[in-house]
Amino acid sequence: MVSKTSSNQSAISLADFGQDVARRRAAAGDVVVPRNAGIRRTESKRALLAAINDADGLW
Template sequence: MASRTSKADTKDWTGPRLNHADYAARLAARRAQIDPGEPPRNAGTRRTPSKRALLKAIEESGGTW
């Protein structure tokens, strides 16, 4: 094992076992069911001056961020 604290022998484990592939599939299905849509954009009220200058330069060059 790569971890020094984890033991390769887990036969004594009495807790629930988690299959990551199954969990990922259930999570993807649940997210599709909820359909939260696009999250709101950051208002940008706490941006640093350097970040504001960068975004302004991008906008002035014709780009979008």
């Protein structure tokens, strides 16, 4: 089945895609994404994250 919304562009190889991603990452620099503050976390989620932290895990 052919997608009705896709363009006529041909597929690119995974190697080419990887090179393009690497080039874009290098151009963008180190992007720092802030962590979620966790203001609306449920008690069960807080307990899970605390247990992971107690087990020296990084979440």
